[in-house]
Amino acid sequence: MLKIVDLSKRYEDNNLALDHLYLEIESGQIFALLGANGAGKSTTINLICGFIPPSSGDVEIEGISLKKEPLKIKSKLAYLSENVMLYDNFTGFQNLQFFANIGGNKLSKNELEAILRDIGLQEEFIHKNISKYSKGMRQKIGIAIALVKNAPVFLLDEPFSGLDPKAAHDFQLLLYKLRDEGKTIFMSTHDIFRAKEMADVVGIMKDGRLVMTKTKDELEYEDLSKIYLDYMEGRETKIEEDDQEVQ
Amino acid sequence: MIMQAFIKHEILNLLKSKRVYWTIILFMLLFASVFTVRTIDFKKQLNQYIQDVEQTEESLRKAANYSYLNPRAIKQPLIFSIYNNGYTYPRVINIQYIQYILNTSSLNQEKNNIYTENNMLDISFLVSFFLSLFILLIAYDSVNGEKEIGTLRILMTWPIKRQSFILKKILGIFFFVFIAFSLPYLLSLFVIIVLFGNLLTSTFFLSFFFYWFVIALFIFFFSLLGIYLSVLSAKPSRSLVYSLLVWIFLSIICPVTWEYIISPKLFNNTFTNLKNTAAVKLEDAKKVYYQKLPDEANINKVSHFLWNNYDLNVFVWGEQSTYDTHYRFHHYLYDKYYPAVREAEQARDNYIRKHIYIENVKSLYQFFNPLVVLDNISMKIAGNSRADYLLFLQDGRKVRDDFVNLGVIEGWYFDYDYFAKYKKEYTPMNFEDYQNENPGRTWFEYWTEYAKPLQDNAELYEMKLPNIQKYQQRELTFTEIFNRIYLFLFLMVILIVAIWLLTWKQFLKYDIR
Numbered sequence: 001m002l003k004i005v006d007l008s009k010r011y012e013d014n015n016l017a018l019d020h021l022y023l024e025i026e027s028g029q030i031f032a033l034l035g036a037n038g039a040g041k042s043t044t045i046n047l048i049c050g051f052i053p054p055s056s057g058d059v060e061i062e063g064i065s066l067k068k069e070p071l072k073i074k075s076k077l078a079y080l081s082e083n084v085m086l087y088d089n090f091t092g093f094q095n096l097q098f099f100a101n102i103g104g105n106k107l108s109k110n111e112l113e114a115i116l117r118d119i120g121l122q123e124e125f126i127h128k129n130i131s132k133y134s135k136g137m138r139q140k141i142g143i144a145i146a147l148v149k150n151a152p153v154f155l156l157d158e159p160f161s162g163l164d165p166k167a168a169h170d171f172q173l174l175l176y177k178l179r180d181e182g183k184t185i186f187m188s189t190h191d192i193f194r195a196k197e198m199a200d201v202v203g204i205m206k207d208g209r210l211v212m213t214k215t216k217d218e219l220e221y222e223d224l225s226k227i228y229l230d231y232m233e234g235r236e237t238k239i240e241e242d243d244q245e246v247q
Numbered sequence: 248m249i250m251q252a253f254i255k256h257e258i259l260n261l262l263k264s265k266r267v268y269w270t271i272i273l274f275m276l277l278f279a280s281v282f283t284v285r286t287i288d289f290k291k292q293l294n295q296y297i298q299d300v301e302q303t304e305e306s307l308r309k310a311a312n313y314s315y316l317n318p319r320a321i322k323q324p325l326i327f328s329i330y331n332n333g334y335t336y337p338r339v340i341n342i343q344y345i346q347y348i349l350n351t352s353s354l355n356q357e358k359n360n361i362y363t364e365n366n367m368l369d370i371s372f373l374v375s376f377f378l379s380l381f382i383l384l385i386a387y388d389s390v391n392g393e394k395e396i397g398t399l400r401i402l403m404t405w406p407i408k409r410q411s412f413i414l415k416k417i418l419g420i421f422f423f424v425f426i427a428f429s430l431p432y433l434l435s436l437f438v439i440i441v442l443f444g445n446l447l448t449s450t451f452f453l454s455f456f457f458y459w460f461v462i463a464l465f466i467f468f469f470s471l472l473g474i475y476l477s478v479l480s481a482k483p484s485r486s487l488v489y490s491l492l493v494w495i496f497l498s499i500i501c502p503v504t505w506e507y508i509i510s511p512k513l514f515n516n517t518f519t520n521l522k523n524t525a526a527v528k529l530e531d532a533k534k535v536y537y538q539k540l541p542d543e544a545n546i547n548k549v550s551h552f553l554w555n556n557y558d559l560n561v562f563v564w565g566e567q568s569t570y571d572t573h574y575r576f577h578h579y580l581y582d583k584y585y586p587a588v589r590e591a592e593q594a595r596d597n598y599i600r601k602h603i604y605i606e607n608v609k610s611l612y613q614f615f616n617p618l619v620v621l622d623n624i625s626m627k628i629a630g631n632s633r634a635d636y637l638l639f640l641q642d643g644r645k646v647r648d649d650f651v652n653l654g655v656i657e658g659w660y661f662d663y664d665y666f667a668k669y670k671k672e673y674t675p676m677n678f679e680d681y682q683n684e685n686p687g688r689t690w691f692e693y694w695t696e697y698a699k700p701l702q703d704n705a706e707l708y709e710m711k712l713p714n715i716q717k718y719q720q721r722e723l724t725f726t727e728i729f730n731r732i733y734l735f736l737f738l739m740v741i742l743i744v745a746i747w748l749l750t751w752k753q754f755l756k757y758d759i760r
Contacts, residue, residue: 042760049404051760071406079404085397087256089263101252102405145401155404 001027002048002153002184007057009043009208017043019208021057025201027152030175030185032199034192034228040208041188045157048186049079061153061184075103078146082158084138088131092116092141095130100148107148119144120170136167143174154178156187160194172198196224204231249407250415257419258426261385270381271427274373278431281373285329286442292324293443320643320718325631326443327454329435332369333631370435371625374462375618376498378428379469383490386420386473388483390754395483399759413474413754420470425463432459450630450722457628457728461621464739468617471743475750478757497616505609514605521598528591535587544575585651592644596637603633610735617742620735627731630723638721646718673707 004023010016018040025031035041046052048059050070059066061076086095093112100107107115116126119140125133133141139159146154156175160168175198179185189195195202196219204212204227211231214222261267299321390413393399402412436455440447476489540546606623613619626632676684681693688696701707723731 046760049400051400051403052758071408074404074406077404079401081397081400083397085401087260087398088396089260098252098256099401099405101256102249102402102407104249142401149405 001025001062002031002186003060004044004048005058005060007044007047007059008055009040009047009052010055017208018047018054021210023203023210023213025184025186027184028179028182029200030179030187030198031201031203032195033186033188033203033205034190034195035188035205036232039205041205042157043208044205045079045155045186045188048077048155050074075149076151077153077155078149078151079155080139080142080146080157080159082161083135084142086130086138086141088129091127091129092121092133092137092144093126095141096144096148099145103149105148105150112148115144115147116141119147119174134164134167135162136164136170139163139167139171140174143171143178152182153184153186156185158189159187160189160191168194192225192228204228206231250411250418253411253415254419254422257415258423261420261423267385267423270384274378274381274427275431277373277377278370278435281368281370282329282431282435282438285332285369286438289324289326289329290442292328293446296321296324320639320646322639323720325629326439326446326451327458327629328369328631329439330370330455330458331625331629331631332367332371333626333629334633334636335631371622374428374465375621378424378466379498379618380494382420382424382466382469383473383476383494384487385424386470387477387486387490389416389420389474390477390757391481391486392477392483394481394759403759409754409757410751413478413750416474417467417470417750420473421463421467424466424470428462428466429459432462448722450724453723453725453728454628454630457732458625461624461628461732461736461739464736464743465617465621468739468743468746471746471750475746475753478750478753481758497618501613501616501619505612509612510605510609513608514601518598518601521594521601525591525594525598528587528594532584532587532591535584540576540579544572544579546572546576581651592640596640599633599637599640603637606633610738614738615742617739620739620742624732624735624739627735628728630721642718642721675701675707 002023002025004021007018007021008016009018021040021044023031033041033044043052047054048066050066050073054066059073061073064073064076066073086092087098090098093116096112096116097107100112113126117123121137121140121144125137130138130141159171159175163171172194175185175187179200187195187199196216200216202212202214202216202219202224203210212227214227299319303319303321388395390399393402403409472493473490476486476493477483479489480486610619610623623632627634676697678690678693681697682688685692
């Protein structure tokens with residue numbers, strides 16, 4: 001379970017990038033965070049990963065606090081960036097082996113190959129240099145690396161951007177599989193349709209604030225694109241007023 | 248185990264990078280060429296040395312017949328000069344050879360140009376000039392390069408401390424470069440053992456391992472420096488520029504400003520004074536040597552029994568008055584001339600001492616410059632610094648003084664006991680008698696047919712020779728080498744710690760996004 005409590009970030013130029021974020025994502029849930037560029041999605045991920053120190057607040061994964069145990073919490077989260085960047089001079093297998101080793105996870109050659117096969121990497125690419133991989137394949141290696149880490153929380157930064165439809169579909173299935181295994185998946189995305197399709201909870205972020213969270217059920221008969229655009233174009237206050245009128 | 252995986256990965260990663268690969272290949276090629284050039288040069292020096300020794304041995308053998316010696320201190324060429332040429336200086340100290348006395352290397356180095364070939368291209372130069380650049384070229388994008396391709400972000404989501412990450416980088420690059428240096432270095436040792444195995448002494452091996460250790464420190468420092476510069480800026484292109492600027496500053500600007508601006512300004516006056524004093528003292532010694540001899544010691548006024556030829560080192564005479572005059576002549580030299588020579592030598596030593604002093608000031612002035620530190624350490628390890636030259640000169644003079652004390656002046660034993668005298672029962676024929684007996688014969692025929700065979704026949708002489716101690720070259724022990732370099736090692740360690748702290752501090756606040 002991922003728990004974010006009162007997390008804020010004010011940069012040195014006084015820009016408030018994240019404003020008192022509270023969020024809880026249960027195990028076995030996919031959370032999709034929508035928002036325009038500069039809304040604070042990346043800042044949120046950077047803070048959770050410990051790339052930058054928060055101005056206030058804390059993050060907890062399975063009761064481990066980022067503030068108190070910044071190193072320990074890292075073993076509980078797996079991070080996958082938009083462009084999965086790996087060591088180009090190495091094969092997919094070698095990349096996976098390296099990350100498994102530094103995680104202290106000594107896996108045999110067969111075990112590592114099995115992981116790569118499981119995530120759907122074609123056999124002939126397992127021992128090929130990463131430089132020959134497509135973006136989808138890199139994404140798979142990224143997931144494999146996250147898997148060998150055996151972390152309960154996955155942080156995915158724009159995981160679908162640039163993937164071809166087949167690769168995106170495969171990746172989606174992979175994420176479902178992870179969710180079914182009880183992993184918590186936090187995903188920032190621009191892809192509203194996929195967010196609605198996949199996520200158990202969807203959040204919209206604007207100017208560093210989480211302005212909306214809705215569950216899959218709540219969104220079932222709503223047009224997420226419209227809601228998103230309304231928020232982006234500043235009509236969200238009107239929506240709230242309309243709600244009040246109905247009440 | 249994690250650290251091991253890290254370092255292994257780093258080394259493999261470097262090995263697979265084309266840029267690094269070619270840099271190392273270039274370094275190894277340079278190493279091989281420099282090593283070959285230096286080995287050939289050493290072989291040449293060695294042959295020269297063997298020749299010198301043979302000449303001296305020959306001179307000793309002749310002394311058995313003619314009591315004439317050409318005592319010299321000959322420095323064996325150092326095998327380690329293949330790695331570090333150091334300060335090249337005359338290897339032979341001719342101690343007292345009448346024609347050359349005023350040109351001897353101990354007094355007048357400028358005139359003795361036989362052994363002063365200066366070849367600065369050696370492994371030390373290769374390491375300090377090229378390897379430093381190569382390490383920076385390997386390390387300049389080690390951190391920000393990973394940031395740029397994004398692997399740094401992934402790595403930093405692993406439970407790894409930033410300190411461990413930076414340590415891994417340092418050790419990875421260090422081991423990689425160290426191995427890249429050690430392979431040709433060890434191979435060169437193998438070649439040396441094959442070629443010159445019989446000449447290797449414990450000092451050589453001590454120097455070899457000390458040098459290896461010091462270069463390891465040097466590589467460590469530059470790996471750190473490269474990583475520091477990589478952490479200093481977010482973009483590899485920028486850190487490349489920084490690295491080149493730092494390298495140009497350390498390897499070109501620092502030495503050039505020292506050599507052409509600071510050193511002349513600080514020391515030119517004292518240098519000129521010392522040089523002038525040495526020249527004046529030398530002139531004084533010459534005056535004593537050439538001044539009119541007192542009659543009782545003037546060897547030009549006594550008749551020499553046979554014939555003398557400097558080129559063939561032949562002096563044979565037999566009359567009592569000739570002995571007596573020579574004896575007084577030698578005493579005159581001993582009492583008047585040698586004190587003047589010693590003063591001239593001391594003046595020249597002061598000049599060399601100043602050089603040594605300036606070398607030390609140079610290292611202090613550039614204490615932050617590991618290139619200078621390495622240069623100093625390697626000369627001290629190799630045993631071919633200016634200070635070693637001074638030691639050699641003093642050793643050589645000690646040999647000379649021993650000879651003088653034995654009674655050898657200007658190549659001749661002047662003690663009666665050691666004089667080459669024909670046995671009483673035998674009196675050689677002089678040229679006039681020879682001509683009377685053999686009308687029409689030339690002087691040359693007299694020499695080749697009559698005088699020369701006599702001179703080569705030791706049976707005809709009655710003489711004893713003193714025990715002649717051979718000049719023994721100094722061998723360095725572990726403690727001696729350590730004592731020579733510990734200050735510089737300390738300096739190197741301080742530099743490493745300083746740059747380590749800077750890198751550490753910088754990386755703790757490094758923006759890895």
